[in-house]
Amino acid sequence: SAVISQKPSRDICQRGTSLTIQCQVDSQVTMMFWYRQQPGQSLTLIATANQGSEATYESGFVIDKFPISRPNLTFSTLTVSNMSPEDSSIYLCSGGVGGLNEQFFGPGTRLTVL
Amino acid sequence: GIQVEQSPPDLILQEGANSTLRCNFSDSVNNLQWFHQNPWGQLINLFYIPSGTKQNGRLSATTVATERYSLLYISSSQTTDSGVYFCAGDPSGGGFKTIFGAGTRLFVKA
Numbered sequence: 001s002a003v004i005s006q007k008p009s010r011d012i013c014q015r016g017t018s019l020t021i022q023c024q025v026d027s028q029v030t031m032m033f034w035y036r037q038q039p040g041q042s043l044t045l046i047a048t049a050n051q052g053s054e055a056t057y058e059s060g061f062v063i064d065k066f067p068i069s070r071p072n073l074t075f076s077t078l079t080v081s082n083m084s085p086e087d088s089s090i091y092l093c094s095g096g097v098g099g100l101n102e103q104f105f106g107p108g109t110r111l112t113v114l
Numbered sequence: 115g116i117q118v119e120q121s122p123p124d125l126i127l128q129e130g131a132n133s134t135l136r137c138n139f140s141d142s143v144n145n146l147q148w149f150h151q152n153p154w155g156q157l158i159n160l161f162y163i164p165s166g167t168k169q170n171g172r173l174s175a176t177t178v179a180t181e182r183y184s185l186l187y188i189s190s191s192q193t194t195d196s197g198v199y200f201c202a203g204d205p206s207g208g209g210f211k212t213i214f215g216a217g218t219r220l221f222v223k224a
Contacts, residue, residue, distance in 0.1 A: 001159065031210055033210070033212070041216075042200060042214045042215065042216050042217055043157075043200070043202075043214045044214075045211060045212055045213070048210060058211065090155055092157065096210060100145055100162070100164075101144070101145045101204060101210045101212070102145065102147065102159075102162040103145075103147065103159075103202075103212065104159055105149075105156075105157035105159075107155070107156055108155050108156070108157075110155065
């Protein structure tokens, strides 16, 4: 397995502000991903965090809204920019182990936007 | 894109009962996994099972990749099994673009 940590665990933010979420993985991880889970829904992949280069975003997600960094193999950040109440969700970081993409998840960041 | 269908969507069990959860994919997938999301939101890996059968205590899973489905068996259910069970996989030939099913919400009554 892999150990994934995230912070903050939760936050309440005002509309129009931005929040940066941090994810730390252990050295077994090769791939890093960010997901969103809206209330009562399943998980949706936001992007693949690429080390030292721009993230690969899925349809419906753009860099201006969700800038992602991965400066090294074991650390990544996701920023939720110019937040609105519709951004209230759980944001989860995951790490893929080896070349088979068996994924392990962090505890998530529960975001509420007022 | 690929569709992932999980059934049943909701399930209520009496403690000690057995159950089978199903996951169907509309096209071939790689890296099929089962997860349990507990009531506190933590996603816990249950099985990485691209094909074949695995067992871990009271849980077991079977994936028939050629027929694009996977089954999760829960035996002698306990209240701590409550939560949401998700299956997920990466579309074949599409890189790592993991798609999750909608989940099965399980409540086990004492």
